[in-house]
Each structure stands twice: as C-alpha cells, then as structure tokens.
Amino acid sequence: MKSIKLAIHHRAGSFSEQWIAYCREKKIPFKIVNCYHSDIIQQLQDCDALMWHHDFTVYQDLLFAKELLFSIQHSGKKVFPDFHSTWHYDDKIGQKYLLESIGAPVIPTYVFYDKKSALTWIRDVTFPKVFKLKGGSGARNVRLVKNQRQARKLVNRCFGRGFSQYNKFGSIKERIRRFREGKAPFYRILTGIGRVFIVPEKARMVGAEKGYAYFQEFIPNNDYDIRLIVIGDKAYGMKRMNRKNDFRASGSANFVYDPIPPRVLKIAFETSEKLKLQSVAFDFVYDEERNPLIVEISYCFGTKGSSKCPGYWDKDLNWYEGQFDPQGWMVENLIKQ
Ligand SMILES: Nc1ncnc2c1ncn2[C@@H]1O[C@H](COP(=O)(O)OP(=O)(O)O)[C@@H](O)[C@H]1O
Ligand SMILES: [Mg+2]
Structure with missing residues (x-):
C-alpha cells in the first residue's frame, strides 16, 4: 500500500469516527480538517485525499459539500465520496434518470x-x-x-x-x-x-x-424492503419490516437479518460497478413476479441496524460470517484506488 496522507472531516456520530479509528489502528497518516473553513483548500495542501461524510440533514452541507468534493477531485486528489458516488445523493429525480439510463430494474x-x-x-x-x-x-x-x-x-x-x-x-x-x-x-x-x-x-x-x-x-404486497449496502467488492444487508398497517419500511427500525437472495446481490454488485460507486446503499422491493426492483440509492446510510449484520458477501457471492468494518473498507478502497 502506497503511503498517502488522508484528510478527514470529522462529525460526531458520522462515518468519520470509524475512519479515524481505522487509520489509528492501521497507522495510516491522516489529519483532521474542517471543511466549513474558507481556507479548506490550503488545509488540504499536504494531503492526497479527503473523506467527508456529508449529510443532507445539515443545511450547510447542501450548499457546498458536493461542490467542494468535486473541486478537490478535479485537482487530482482522491475523495470520498467522489463524483460518481454522490452527485445523485438525496436526489430521487437524479436517480431516476441515472438508473433508467443503464437499464437497471x-x-x-x-x-x-x-x-x-x-x-x-x-x-x-x-x-x-x-x-x-x-x-x-x-x-x-x-x-x-x-x-x-x-x-x-x-x-x-x-x-x-x-x-x-x-x-x-x-x-x-x-x-x-x-x-x-x-x-x-x-x-x-x-x-x-x-x-x-x-x-x-x-x-x-x-x-x-x-x-x-x-x-x-405502487408496488404492492411487500411487507419489507431489502437494504443492501455495497462497498467495493463486498456487500451486506438485511430486511426492514414495514411499519404496522403501512407500505413503508424505511425508518421503521424493525430489522430482520435473513440471508439476501443471490439475484438481489447480483443486481446490486452489477449496478454498483456500472455506476462506479465507491459506496452505495440500495433499497429493493419485489414486483408481482418477484423480480427485485431498486427503490433508491444513497452513498451513505444508517448504521444502527446495518452494523448488526452477521456477515457479508463478496462479488462471487461467498459468505463471510463474523464482524467486519465497512468504514474501514471505505478507507482501504480509497487508498488503493
Ligand atoms: N413505489 C413504491 N411501491 C411500494 N413501496 C414503496 C415504493 N416506494 C417506496 N416504498 C416503500 O417506502 C419506503 C420509503 O421509500 P424511499 O423511496 O426509500 O424513501 P426514503 O428515502 O425516505 O427511504 C421504502 O423503504 C419502501 O418500503
Ligand atoms: Mg429508502
């Protein structure tokens, strides 16, 4: 692994907590930067990469997170999330065109x-x-x-x-x-x-x-959706049960850790590769012929339920049981990118 220096924007409760822990554990050189400071470009001068878990609930992030990340990417540095991974974040209109354009289900x-x-x-x-x-x-x-x-x-x-x-x-x-x-x-x-x-x-x-x-x-007869997260060549996920008397699963906080069907995994890996996504959380429901359909995609995701998944799959659909570190994968993949 080439030695590169990472810049990490830290926000309590965000992915940055595990990014920092991973860098400390693996002795990856990093520094904490503050993307909200106007001199952020200077702050990054001695760095090769920037990681920022920006979030649509933070109104400042909406104003400039994508713009800043794309600018850094233009300058030749590595960023997480990069353009392909995040231009459509929190934008279901963008996702409609993107997913239709590659013929995704x-x-x-x-x-x-x-x-x-x-x-x-x-x-x-x-x-x-x-x-x-x-x-x-x-x-x-x-x-x-x-x-x-x-x-x-x-x-x-x-x-x-x-x-x-x-x-x-x-x-x-x-x-x-x-x-x-x-x-x-x-x-x-x-x-x-x-x-x-x-x-x-x-x-x-x-x-x-x-x-x-x-x-x-409206896609009927789904009492759960499937939340599937793909980070590079690894994937994990779970079912999220609908709220009572409701067609909506997202936000219900009722998780079931059943194995993910292979065809759902396949669609997710294929789509992630086609769209060059560093990290993506898919929501899937089934149509009346039991074909999986993508509801939406997002580069970041809630960790409350997903961090309890009992294992993950690789691209060849081999299963690895036990604890794993998805945020660590993000750092690892960025460094070797
Ligand atoms: N067209 C649809 N037909 C049936 N169920 C849907 C449809 N769209 C969304 N859902 C359900 O509603 C939930 C929320 O929809 P989603 O588009 O993922 O919004 P959010 O961004 O708030 O998660 C999904 O988890 C799924 O259970
Ligand atoms: Mg959703």
Missing part, C-alpha cells in the same frame, strides 16, 4: 415540471400511486396516493406553496409510533411537540420544496 417513475402536464397525467392513470419528494429519508417524504382527488391536491401544492423541509405533525406521529414500539424514549415526543413552535434549523434555512411532481407506480 427500477420502479416506474414519472416526474413533471409543470402543473398542467401533471394534472393531465393524473386524469388517465389508475390509483394507488406513490408520491415522493426528491429528498429526505426514513420515508418522511413518501406517501400513498389513493385517488385522483388526493393526487390533484398534491400537484396543486407542488406548484403552489410547496412542502416544508420539516413535516411537524408527521414527525410527532412517527415519534409516538417509535415510543409505543419501545424504540424511542418518551421525551422525544415532547421535543417533537416543541418543534411545532421552534422549527429545526434546516427548515428555517432551506426554502420550501416545490416546482416538480414525482410519482411512482
């Missing part, structure tokens, strides 16, 4: 950029459909549209006042559900209620989401 998706086309489309289709905003996680911005009337209402809002980045009442409902299922403490309900009055910083800083309408075919 995806849920049929329709996007409209003006009200008239969206309303015309609604008149001729069957329901239910699924409506989404292009960003967000934990199924917060995903809903079932049962009929034409509901669809019309949503479209009017898409091209009217739009959607706030923070769904106050949806959030309280979700906090109550988590409390009831023993997945979150009671005080989280109270902070949710508090947030009706004091909205989170991101919602104050980022404008309403609007100007497009995004619909998908």
Whole structure:
C-alpha cells in the first residue's frame, strides 16, 4: 500500500469516527480538517485525499459539500465520496434518470415540471400511486396516493406553496409510533411537540420544496424492503419490516437479518460497478413476479441496524460470517484506488 496522507472531516456520530479509528489502528497518516473553513483548500495542501461524510440533514452541507468534493477531485486528489458516488445523493429525480439510463430494474417513475402536464397525467392513470419528494429519508417524504382527488391536491401544492423541509405533525406521529414500539424514549415526543413552535434549523434555512411532481407506480404486497449496502467488492444487508398497517419500511427500525437472495446481490454488485460507486446503499422491493426492483440509492446510510449484520458477501457471492468494518473498507478502497 502506497503511503498517502488522508484528510478527514470529522462529525460526531458520522462515518468519520470509524475512519479515524481505522487509520489509528492501521497507522495510516491522516489529519483532521474542517471543511466549513474558507481556507479548506490550503488545509488540504499536504494531503492526497479527503473523506467527508456529508449529510443532507445539515443545511450547510447542501450548499457546498458536493461542490467542494468535486473541486478537490478535479485537482487530482482522491475523495470520498467522489463524483460518481454522490452527485445523485438525496436526489430521487437524479436517480431516476441515472438508473433508467443503464437499464437497471427500477420502479416506474414519472416526474413533471409543470402543473398542467401533471394534472393531465393524473386524469388517465389508475390509483394507488406513490408520491415522493426528491429528498429526505426514513420515508418522511413518501406517501400513498389513493385517488385522483388526493393526487390533484398534491400537484396543486407542488406548484403552489410547496412542502416544508420539516413535516411537524408527521414527525410527532412517527415519534409516538417509535415510543409505543419501545424504540424511542418518551421525551422525544415532547421535543417533537416543541418543534411545532421552534422549527429545526434546516427548515428555517432551506426554502420550501416545490416546482416538480414525482410519482411512482405502487408496488404492492411487500411487507419489507431489502437494504443492501455495497462497498467495493463486498456487500451486506438485511430486511426492514414495514411499519404496522403501512407500505413503508424505511425508518421503521424493525430489522430482520435473513440471508439476501443471490439475484438481489447480483443486481446490486452489477449496478454498483456500472455506476462506479465507491459506496452505495440500495433499497429493493419485489414486483408481482418477484423480480427485485431498486427503490433508491444513497452513498451513505444508517448504521444502527446495518452494523448488526452477521456477515457479508463478496462479488462471487461467498459468505463471510463474523464482524467486519465497512468504514474501514471505505478507507482501504480509497487508498488503493
Ligand atoms: N413505489 C413504491 N411501491 C411500494 N413501496 C414503496 C415504493 N416506494 C417506496 N416504498 C416503500 O417506502 C419506503 C420509503 O421509500 P424511499 O423511496 O426509500 O424513501 P426514503 O428515502 O425516505 O427511504 C421504502 O423503504 C419502501 O418500503
Ligand atoms: Mg429508502
């Protein structure tokens, strides 16, 4: 392994904690940098690579994380995540075109950029459909549209006042559900209620989401989705069970660690390779013929459930049981890239 010096942007609770631990353990030279400082380019002068787990929930990251990473990549240094891996992060519209362009198995998706086309489309289709905003996680911005009337209402809002980045009442409902299922403490309900009055910083800083309408075919009869993470030539994952009486799995925090079917692994490895992704988390559901369909992709992912996976697969679908270090793989792959 060539000796290179890494720069790591540290954020508590993010991948950087394990990146730093891995570098210390393997004696990989690194320094901590602060990407929010205006002199970040100078900070990187004595480094060969930058790693930054940027996140869509941090409004500053939305402003410049991709731009900074791509600039560093242009200058010839290595970055994680790189352009291929992250331009479509938190952007379901970008992902639609990207996945369609390589013929990946995806849920049929329709996007409209003006009200008239969206309303015309609604008149001729069957329901239910699924409506989404292009960003967000934990199924917060995903809903079932049962009929034409509901669809019309949503479209009017898409091209009217739009959607706030923070769904106050949806959030309280979700906090109550988590409390009831023993997945979150009671005080989280109270902070949710508090947030009706004091909205989170991101919602104050980022404008309403609007100007497009995004619909998908509803894929029925799935009581879970498959979350599959591919990092280079290794993959691991699990089932995420839907919320009670709900078609949505993401954010439910109900994980089941059954083996992943080989054809799901194959699609994930193939797609990751075709798209040159350093790291990718797929969501899969099954169509009525039991073909796996990709719901969405993301370079980063929650570690609460996935860190408990009992092992991983390699590209040839061999299984390796036991503990493993996905963030360590990210560092390792970047260094040998
Ligand atoms: N078109 C669809 N048909 C059926 N279920 C879907 C569809 N789209 C999403 N889901 C379910 O809803 C969940 C959230 O959708 P997703 O697009 O992954 O949003 P998020 O980015 O919030 O995770 C998925 O985990 C899946 O269980
Ligand atoms: Mg998802």
